[in-house]
Amino acid sequence: MQTIIDEPLAVWLAQNGYFYIMHRFNEEERLPFVKRMHRKNLFASISVGVKPKEYKLIDDLAAERALPEYITIDIAHGHADTVIEMIKYIKKNLPGTFVIAGNVGTPEGVRELENAGADATKVGIGPGKACITKLKTGFGTGGWQLAAVRLCGKAASKPIIADGGIRHNGDIAKSVRFGASMCMIGSLFAGHQESPGEIIEEDGKKYKTYFGSASQYQKGQYKNVEGKKLLVPYRGSIAHTLREMHEDLQSSISYAGGRELTALRKVDYVIVKNSIFNGDNI
Numbered sequence: 001m002q003t004i005i006d007e008p009l010a011v012w013l014a015q016n017g018y019f020y021i022m023h024r025f026n027e028e029e030r031l032p033f034v035k036r037m038h039r040k041n042l043f044a045s046i047s048v049g050v051k052p053k054e055y056k057l058i059d060d061l062a063a064e065r066a067l068p069e070y071i072t073i074d075i076a077h078g079h080a081d082t083v084i085e086m087i088k089y090i091k092k093n094l095p096g097t098f099v100i101a102g103n104v105g106t107p108e109g110v111r112e113l114e115n116a117g118a119d120a121t122k123v124g125i126g127p128g129k130a131c132i133t134k135l136k137t138g139f140g141t142g143g144w145q146l147a148a149v150r151l152c153g154k155a156a157s158k159p160i161i162a163d164g165g166i167r168h169n170g171d172i173a174k175s176v177r178f179g180a181s182m183c184m185i186g187s188l189f190a191g192h193q194e195s196p197g198e199i200i201e202e203d204g205k206k207y208k209t210y211f212g213s214a215s216q217y218q219k220g221q222y223k224n225v226e227g228k229k230l231l232v233p234y235r236g237s238i239a240h241t242l243r244e245m246h247e248d249l250q251s252s253i254s255y256a257g258g259r260e261l262t263a264l265r266k267v268d269y270v271i272v273k274n275s276i277f278n279g280d281n282i
């Protein structure tokens with residue numbers, strides 16, 4: 001997302017052992033971005049859509065031997081023939097590239113994208129903080145994202161990525177418990193010094209802007225809008241947040257009684273009908 005990642009942050013993340021996915025909204029910059037990352041000996045992870053001009057990008061990457069290590073096919077409704085075609089095209093023309101495809105919200109979606117050649121699938125339709133898909137269309141996994149991850153995880157034969165709805169660090173451990181190999185996070189990363197969103201000051205407090213990729217702000221027009229813009233509290237350096245996430249996940253693993261991430265997969269759980277917060281807040 002454009003308010004979450006830009007090139008300086010991608011470089012920092014890659015240099016420090018983190019994964020990133022560059023958004024696809026500076027279309028012409030993607031090929032040069034791959035080359036610049038490779039010149040620094042860093043992995044390149046870009047995203048594409050499914051419209052005809054995206055096929056030209058794949059052709060150009062192949063022709064110029066600018067071979068990204070990762071390509072994410074990033075559209076709202078990933079259980080689609082257009083995505084299946086794009087997966088096959090990337091796999092044929094850039095066979096060494098790891099393809100992440102999405103987003104889906106059903107086991108059938110996961111299976112079809114995996115069968116088409118996706119190396120990982122992204123699960124989550126509308127649970128994002130900047131998302132209004134559920135309200136506008138009546139569709140999505142908003143409100144039951146963890147259950148969707150669980151259902152999709154059972155069907156998957158390759159990694160799944162839980163995308164959207166991570167509100168607290170503990171949600172990462174829960175996603176792993178129910179089958180996610182990775183989590184994709186927007187809002188929790190939006191408020192940092194390094195985040196590309198604008199800094200806004202209101203009543204002496206600092207915020208950063210965060211907007212959906214299907215918002216009017218991203219699209220430049222009010223057409224098929226399924227995202228909104230919001231302000232998130234300014235949180236200082238991203239390194240601090242990443243360190244805390246790491247520590248919290250380590251602690252989750254220890255509560256699970258293990259030493260590795262896979263220990264989380266074995267823990268039992270209860271379903272709590274009402275909010276577990278009981279008024280608590282961080």
Ligand SMILES: NC(=O)C1=CN([C@@H]2O[C@H](COP(=O)(O)OP(=O)(O)OC[C@H]3O[C@@H](n4cnc5c(N)ncnc54)[C@H](OP(=O)(O)O)[C@@H]3O)[C@@H](O)[C@H]2O)C=CC1
Pocket residue numbers: 049050051074075076077082103124125126127128131133164212213214224226
């Ligand atoms: N994870 C999520 O829940 C969601 C994520 N998003 C994010 O928003 C961004 C834009 O996504 P998206 O709009 O799919 O990307 P695109 O604008 O690239 O559209 C992809 C394809 O979907 C078609 N399309 C788009 N909107 C509609 C619609 N309302 N009805 C029918 N067809 C439609 C487009 O058709 P055409 O060629 O006619 O434009 C195009 O073929 C992405 O970054 C995506 O991740 C958006 C919504 C939900």
Ligand SMILES: Nc1nc2c(ncn2[C@@H]2O[C@H](COP(=O)(O)O)[C@@H](O)[C@H]2O)c(=O)[nH]1
Pocket residue numbers: 001103124125126127128129130131132133163164165166184185186187188211212213214215226227228
């Ligand atoms: N329905 C929409 N979903 C969107 C939009 N832009 C991004 N996204 C999805 O949200 C997650 C991030 O979720 P968060 O809870 O961590 O903030 C992101 O990865 C996309 O999958 C949008 O405009 N509409």
